[in-house]
Amino acid sequence: MPHFIRGQIRIAYDDVGSGAPVVLLHGFPFNRSMWTEQSEFLKNSYRLITADLRGHGETNATEQPATMNDMACDVCALLDSLGIEKATVGGLSMGGYVTLAFYRSFPDRVNALVLADTRAGADTEEAKAGRREQAERALAEGVGVIVEGMLPRLLSAETVGKRPEVVKRLREMMLQTSPAGAAAALRGMAVRADQTMLLPLIAVPTQIIVGREDAITPVTESEKMAQSIPEARLRVIPGAGHVSNIEQATDFGQTLGEFLRWVS
Numbered sequence: 001m002p003h004f005i006r007g008q009i010r011i012a013y014d015d016v017g018s019g020a021p022v023v024l025l026h027g028f029p030f031n032r033s034m035w036t037e038q039s040e041f042l043k044n045s046y047r048l049i050t051a052d053l054r055g056h057g058e059t060n061a062t063e064q065p066a067t068m069n070d071m072a073c074d075v076c077a078l079l080d081s082l083g084i085e086k087a088t089v090g091g092l093s094m095g096g097y098v099t100l101a102f103y104r105s106f107p108d109r110v111n112a113l114v115l116a117d118t119r120a121g122a123d124t125e126e127a128k129a130g131r132r133e134q135a136e137r138a139l140a141e142g143v144g145v146i147v148e149g150m151l152p153r154l155l156s157a158e159t160v161g162k163r164p165e166v167v168k169r170l171r172e173m174m175l176q177t178s179p180a181g182a183a184a185a186l187r188g189m190a191v192r193a194d195q196t197m198l199l200p201l202i203a204v205p206t207q208i209i210v211g212r213e214d215a216i217t218p219v220t221e222s223e224k225m226a227q228s229i230p231e232a233r234l235r236v237i238p239g240a241g242h243v244s245n246i247e248q249a250t251d252f253g254q255t256l257g258e259f260l261r262w263v264s
């Protein structure tokens with residue numbers, strides 16, 4: 001497994017294919033294996049970089065909150081180490097928060113953006129308190145409590161009813177996250193900046209994707225982003241909830257493929 005060391009963090013990543021670079025960032029509490037289908041689909045035409053964000057998968061956590069800026073700086077340092085000057089950068093949910101933080105800090109490193117099942121706004125005070133409580137519970141009781149709390153809201157009716165293998169894969173993937181990693185990310189998400197004012201300033205083509213049944217970052221959030229970002233396209237994927245890239249991998253992959261051809 002390739003890895004890159006940045007201070008106290010050992011970042012695990014995959015770098016497959018060749019062509020224009022595309023970085024895909026996973027959600028919480030997932031890991032880079034969530035992009036397996038998209039990497040397979042696109043690697044003949046593009047260079048796909050997927051990394052485990054700090055505290056997830058094979059990348060370690062620290063005791064401090066893992067802020068979206070920390071994660072964005074990790075990604076930027078990884079791109080430096082790979083000699084990549086500019087890339088299309090995209091992420092799902094928390095990966096989308098990191099993508100917006102990345103664009104805010106490093107706009108010159110971005111060719112195009114992909115924002116999937118995410119939102120630009122910060123947490124409400126109530127949501128922040130909920131995250132802090134969840135972080136405590138993850139540390140005290142294990143990550144299973146977070147996973148079982150999230151699962152019922154994560155997926156579309158079609159996925160839950162007809163695709164038990166997807167539910168199993170996601171549960172197993174989430175359970176790989178350490179309690180320390182989950183707690184650090186929850187605390188980091190709670191303090192993330194409101195990026196709403198950044199949206200009209202985004203000067204690169206942006207593909208927004210959302211599952212029609214996303215209960216965590218609903219379609220209305222994506223519509224708001226699409227209205228505010230000057231060069232945005234929106235795809236609403238039927239039969240998908242919050243994890244649209246796995247629930248409807250082909251539809252997601254084709255949307256991404258068409259967008260990448262358009263921006264190349």
Ligand code: MLT
Nearest residue numbers: 027028092093094095216
């Ligand atoms: C995710 O999928 O990354 C999370 O649901 C994001 C969040 O909790 O806000």
